[in-house]
Amino acid sequence: GAVVSQHPSRVICKSGTSVKIECRSLDFQATTMFWYRQFPKQSLMLMATSNEGSKATYEQGVEKDKFLINHASLTLSTLTVTSAHPEDSSFYICSARSTSGTSYEQYFGPGTRLTVT
Amino acid sequence: AQSVTQLDSQVPVFEEAPVELRCNYSSSVSVYLFWYVQYPNQGLQLLLKYLSGSTLVESINGFEAEFNKSQTSFHLRKPSVHISDTAEYFCAVSDRGAQKLVFGQGTRLTINP
Numbered sequence: 166g167a168v169v170s171q172h173p174s175r176v177i178c179k180s181g182t183s184v185k186i187e188c189r190s191l192d193f194q195a196t197t198m199f200w201y202r203q204f205p206k207q208s209l210m211l212m213a214t215s216n217e218g219s220k221a222t223y224e225q226g227v228e229k230d231k232f233l234i235n236h237a238s239l240t241l242s243t244l245t246v247t248s249a250h251p252e253d254s255s256f257y258i259c260s261a262r263s264t265s266g267t268s269y270e271q272y273f274g275p276g277t278r279l280t281v282t
Numbered sequence: 283a284q285s286v287t288q289l290d291s292q293v294p295v296f297e298e299a300p301v302e303l304r305c306n307y308s309s310s311v312s313v314y315l316f317w318y319v320q321y322p323n324q325g326l327q328l329l330l331k332y333l334s335g336s337t338l339v340e341s342i343n344g345f346e347a348e349f350n351k352s353q354t355s356f357h358l359r360k361p362s363v364h365i366s367d368t369a370e371y372f373c374a375v376s377d378r379g380a381q382k383l384v385f386g387q388g389t390r391l392t393i394n395p
Contacts, residue, residue, distance in 0.1 A: 208385040275325040
């Protein structure tokens with residue numbers, strides 16, 4: 166149980182285009198999803214917290230107009246990187262927190278590797 | 283706010299040798315503590331966690347970690363490692379309110395035959 170998927174797993178796009186990444190909780194409902202960014206050989210940095218049906222809360226220094234987050238249902242959150250540039254190339258990971266059971270645990274997706282050329 | 287320091291960026295060990303991955307944290311409030319493992323090109327998997335109670339917590343694959351409040355540490359240990367343990371290990375902390383995870387820098391564990 167507690168599986169989180171991400172799609173796509175890898176994406177290459179041209180500079181200036183937008184890319185949408187999906188995060189789905191497959192076998193549980195998640196009121197809260199988190200989006201992280203991981204640079205090569207570095208730790209995960211929280212970008213934003215996404216709550217179903219409300220606006221996402223962004224961490225300091227993260228441009229909300231560039232990284233659009235939508236959490237339209239209890240099983241789906243999307244991250245759209247708008248007008249992507251090479252410096253946006255990174256590994257994006259989502260996690261989801263279940264609405265039931267213990268509230269502390271986050272389940273992580275496999276990540277999406279974005280390359281902007 | 284919380285912070286996590288993993289003192290070793292890389293730890294090479296021989297197969298069947300013991301290993302300890304160090305983690306220290308800083309927080310002004312009570313916290314939950316976690317160790318996550320990331321295998322190459324994969325997402326994070328929860329290895330073990332400390333919430334309350336016994337300060338020694340164990341995983342199903344032989345790892346253990348001990349919460350030491352006085353030293354603000356949560357070091358990860360395994361008495362005998364296997365090649366399959368090769369991965370990146372992340373220590374993380376969250377407060378008991380907002381429960382946002384703060385990660386350490388990660389430690390790359392490399393097992394040599």
